[in-house]
Amino acid sequence: MPSAGVSRVSNVIEAEGLTKRFGQVTALDGINFTVPEGSICGFLGPNGAGKTTTIKILLGLLSQSSGRARLFGKDVSVNQAVEFKRMVGYLPQDPVFPSNMTGIEVLRFVADTYQMGDAERRIADLLEEFGLSDAAKRMVAGYSRGMKQRLGLACALLPAPKLLLLDEPVSALDPEGRFEVLTLISSMRGKCTVFFSTHILSDVERTCDRVVMIHRGKVVAQEPLEGLIKRYSTEQYELKVADGLESRALELVHSMPPVREAILEDKVIRITAKHGQLDDLRRAVVKAMASQDIIVIDFRLVTRSLESIFLDVIAANSEEEVR
Amino acid sequence: MSPSISPSIRRELNIALRSFRLPGFGIALLFFALLDPPVIKYMNRILEQVGGAEEIQIIMPDPTPAMALTQFIGDVAGIGAFVAVVLLMGIVAAEKSNGVAEWVLTRPVTRSEYLSAKVCVWAVGITVCVFAAGIIAWLYTWSLLGPVSFSSMVTALVALSAYLLFISSFTFAGSVVLNSQLAAGLVGVGAMFAGAFVKLIGSRLGVREYLPYSLSDLAISAIEGTIAPLEVMPATLCALIVAFLLLAYAYRRFARMQL
Numbered sequence: 061m062p063s064a065g066v067s068r069v070s071n072v073i074e075a076e077g078l079t080k081r082f083g084q085v086t087a088l089d090g091i092n093f094t095v096p097e098g099s100i101c102g103f104l105g106p107n108g109a110g111k112t113t114t115i116k117i118l119l120g121l122l123s124q125s126s127g128r129a130r131l132f133g134k135d136v137s138v139n140q141a142v143e144f145k146r147m148v149g150y151l152p153q154d155p156v157f158p159s160n161m162t163g164i165e166v167l168r169f170v171a172d173t174y175q176m177g178d179a180e181r182r183i184a185d186l187l188e189e190f191g192l193s194d195a196a197k198r199m200v201a202g203y204s205r206g207m208k209q210r211l212g213l214a215c216a217l218l219p220a221p222k223l224l225l226l227d228e229p230v231s232a233l234d235p236e237g238r239f240e241v242l243t244l245i246s247s248m249r250g251k252c253t254v255f256f257s258t259h260i261l262s263d264v265e266r267t268c269d270r271v272v273m274i275h276r277g278k279v280v281a282q283e284p285l286e287g288l289i290k291r292y293s294t295e296q297y298e299l300k301v302a303d304g305l306e307s308r309a310l311e312l313v314h315s316m317p318p319v320r321e322a323i324l325e326d327k328v329i330r331i332t333a334k335h336g337q338l339d340d341l342r343r344a345v346v347k348a349m350a351s352q353d354i355i356v357i358d359f360r361l362v363t364r365s366l367e368s369i370f371l372d373v374i375a376a377n378s379e380e381e382v383r
Numbered sequence: 384m385s386p387s388i389s390p391s392i393r394r395e396l397n398i399a400l401r402s403f404r405l406p407g408f409g410i411a412l413l414f415f416a417l418l419d420p421p422v423i424k425y426m427n428r429i430l431e432q433v434g435g436a437e438e439i440q441i442i443m444p445d446p447t448p449a450m451a452l453t454q455f456i457g458d459v460a461g462i463g464a465f466v467a468v469v470l471l472m473g474i475v476a477a478e479k480s481n482g483v484a485e486w487v488l489t490r491p492v493t494r495s496e497y498l499s500a501k502v503c504v505w506a507v508g509i510t511v512c513v514f515a516a517g518i519i520a521w522l523y524t525w526s527l528l529g530p531v532s533f534s535s536m537v538t539a540l541v542a543l544s545a546y547l548l549f550i551s552s553f554t555f556a557g558s559v560v561l562n563s564q565l566a567a568g569l570v571g572v573g574a575m576f577a578g579a580f581v582k583l584i585g586s587r588l589g590v591r592e593y594l595p596y597s598l599s600d601l602a603i604s605a606i607e608g609t610i611a612p613l614e615v616m617p618a619t620l621c622a623l624i625v626a627f628l629l630l631a632y633a634y635r636r637f638a639r640m641q642l
Contacts, residue, residue, distance in 0.1 A: 119489050121642045139638050142387065145491040152489075156482035158394055160401035172390035173490040 072097045072223050072253040073118065077127035080113050080277075087113045089277040090127060095270070098250050102264030102285075103257040104370065105274035111257035112153060114274070115227050118255075119150055131223065146174060149221035153228045155212030157200040163187070163211055164196040167218060174219040186214040189244075205232040213241060224248065226256035230263060242267050261366040271366075273373055280377040285366075292369040295338050296362040299329040299345060302355035309354050316344045330362075391492055391500035404470045405508045411466045412516035415458040420524040423451040448528040452536065452606045455520045459513065459543055460599035464550045467509060468571030471554040473564035474501055475637075480562060485642050494638050498559065502630060505555070506548060513544045531606060538612040539602035545619040546598035550574055552626035559633035595622030 073095035080088040088110045095101045105111050116122040117129050120140030129136045131144060157166050164183065171179035187193045190210040195203065200211065209232040216224055229245070230238040246267050248254050258264060264271055264285070271288060273281040281288060301309045310329050313322045318337035323330050333341040338361075349356050399405040422429070423446045430443060444450075475498070478484040487497055517540040521531060554571030561567050578596035585591040592601075598618050604610040 116642075121485055121488065123639075123641060138641065139494050142491045142493055145489065148489070150489040152482065152486065154482070156486055158398060158483050158487070160398050161394070165397070169390055169394055170490060172393070173387065173492050175387065175491075 070097055071095060071130075072132060073101075073255060074130040074133075075114070075127070076130075078114070078117065078124050078129055079126045080110075080117060080122065081125045087277055088117075088124070091274065091277070091279045093272045093279050093282045095253060095255050095272070097253055099270045100245060100249050100254040100268045101256070101270040101272060102268035103255060103272050103274065104259070104261065104264055105257070106259055106374075109259075109274045110277040111274060112227055115150075115225050115255075115257060118225060119148070120144070146219070147222040149216035149219060149224045151209075151212045151216040151224075151226045151229050153231065154205075155208045155215075157208070157211070159201055161200055162197050163192055163200055163203070166200055166211060167214060170215045170218050176219060179218070182218060186218060190214050206234060206237060209233055210237065210241075213244075220252070222252050224252055224254045224256070226254065228258055229256055230258075230260070238263075261370055265366045273370060275374050275377055278377065281373045288369060289363065289366065292364055292372060294362050294364060295333040295335065297331045297333070297338075297341065297345065298358065298360050298362055299331060299349075299356070300327065300358040301329070301349070302357060303327075305354050308352070309349065312348050312352060312354070313345065316341065316348065318344055387491060387493075388496045388500055391487070391496050392503055394487075395500045395504040399504055399508060405504075405512070408463075408466055408470055408509070409512040409515065412459055412463055412512050413519065415455050415463070416516040416520035417523065419454040419458060420451040420520060420527045423454055424527045446528055448524045448531045449607050451524040451528055452520060452531055452539070453603045455517070455524075456539060456543055456599060456602045456606065459516070460546055460602070463513075464547055464575055465572070467547055467551050468554045468568055468575070471505065471551055472558055472568035472571060474505070474555060475558040476562060476564040476567050477558075479642060480564075488642065494640075495634055498630075498634055498637060502555070505551065509547050509551060510544045513547060514540050517543070532608065534612060535605050535608060538605040538615055542598040542602040542605065542615040542619055545622040546595060546602075549595040549598070549622035549626050552629040556629040556633040560636050593617045593621050595625055598622060 071094040073093075075091050075093050077090045077092060078088055079086070079090050091110070091114070103111050103114070113122065117124050118131060118136055120136050120138050123138045132147060134144070136144065158169070161169070164187065167183045167186065168179070171183065176182075184193075187196050190213060192207065192210060192214065195207060200208065203211065209229070213226075213229060216226065224245075226245070230241050233241060242263055245254055245256065249269065256267075268285050271282065271285050272279060283291075299309065299313070306324055306327055306329065310322060310324050313319055313329060313331055318333050318341040319331055320334045321332040331341065331345070342361075345359065348354075349359075426446060427443050475484065478487075484497070488494060517536060521533070521536045524531065550571060553574035554567055557567035557570030558564060561570070581594060582591060582596050585594040585597070591597050592614070595618055598615070601610065601615045601618055605612065605615060
């Protein structure tokens with residue numbers, strides 16, 4: 061890939077106070093975020109949050125009303141320089157291709173615009189990988205939505221870009237296709253930077269190492285996924301013991317100093333630790349059960365899904381707006 | 384030519400041919416090339432047939448080669464220009480609204496390359512179609528009615544091509560600047576209909592020979608041999624300058640356009 065004279069930078073994408081207004085409507089309200097090089101960053105938000113607008117500004121299709129957007133350390137603008145475009149692969153939400161072209165012609169056109177030279181081998185591999193070999197010589201106008209999305213992904217990956225901007229990349233795919241594409245995105249880790257928008261939280265959970273959450277044109281959270289989940293994790297364990305031993309186990313747990321609350325529900329003891337004493341609680345439970353010969357069937361930390369964290373973050377943000 | 388514009392030109396040519404827009408334009412002109420010479424040659428007989436039935440006598444002058452080619456030029460300048468407007472009105476506007484422009488412009492293709500590819504394909508396409516149909520009309524006229532000077536025919540075709548490019552540039556600029564292909568079509572049709580008014584003003588001001596709208600009249604005069612070939616040059620140059628300015632305006636607007 062051509063370096064286009066762009067120096068090595070740690071943040072591939074930077075947005076500073078990025079604002080976009082369409083008449084009276086503020087689509088982006090001074091958002092700030094960064095995407096480090098080599099990361100797979102999920103751009104998470106409900107429909108209408110401003111995800112596509114942000115991506116279009118990064119691609120130079122829209123201009124910002126104020127603020128800055130930078131790619132590879134350089135400001136982006138409408139009518140983006142070709143050197144920038146060579147480093148970026150883009151998949152729109154609903155891929156549209158030039159009419160009257162076949163799938164293979166679309167890929168050849170993309171290869172020609174990136175001046176890839178002889179790209180036939182790579183095109184054949186991508187068609188195979190995305191299950192489009194049989195449809196390669198058919199007009200794209202006759203493709204299903206899923207096929208168009210797969211072709212769009214093949215187009216985005218064809219030039220092996222340094223940055224992949226994917227707008228809802230699996231929205232039109234069946235479960236099998238989704239799994240394959242998400243696996244493929246995961247495999248890009250370290251090879252290129254991936255920034256993909258979605259409102260499907262499980263996709264982010266499965267694929268990303270970083271997340272930027274946007275709601276009503278504002279970034280409400282941005283950090284490594286692990287950190288976010290940890291920050292919003294509960295301080296709670298679930299303990300399941302052998303039948304008939306629940307009451308004894310509950311009594312024991314109640315007597316432990318790090319325990320704030322313990323309740324028995326459906327033969328599962330839910331234990332909430334005092335703040336900051338999660339590790340002490342774990343050690344105390346393990347030790348007590350072993351010493352009292354209580355057979356432990358299951359003992360696990362209760363983790364929260366990204367979905368519930370997302371709802372919490374949005375709720376907190378909405379409360380702040382009201383105040 | 385920049386190597387990065389080549390894929391865009393190939394794509395545009397591909398679309399122009401497969402969508403049948405460019406061949407359709409050529410066929411429309413070919414239709415006049417093959418229709419006008421025999422119609423002029425047999426006009427008296429046709430009128431005899433029609434008039435005979437109605438017992439009306441219509442006297443027409445004897446057909447000449449110039450009459451056939453004049454008819455061809457009139458048809459191309461009128462109906463041919465209208466066909467060009469219809470074919471070009473969605474050339475950019477449709478791609479802006481259906482997302483193809485966005486898709487192309489997120490590849491390493493500049494906005495000026497995107498427009499230039501279209502301009503190249505259509506400017507060359509229109510000129511080639513006019514010359515091909517014109518030569519066929521000239522040969523057919525020669526075989527049916529007799530010869531017309533080849534240099535006169537070439538002069539007429541230069542003027543005719545310039546006129547079509549002039550009208551097409553309005554439609555193209557409209558399609559770039561406006562978001563509706565219908566509005567772009569109206570710009571093109573408006574440019575055609577403005578001709579009579581502009582020619583009237585131009586006559587009063589004594590600048591008619593410079594007006595792009597005079598090109599079809601000049602083409603006819605060239606066929607009739609009443610003007611020298613160089614006399615079409617001022618209007619031809621003016622037409623190309625206006626087309627260039629319109630395209631420059633369209634490029635400038637498109638460079639800053641939000642897609």
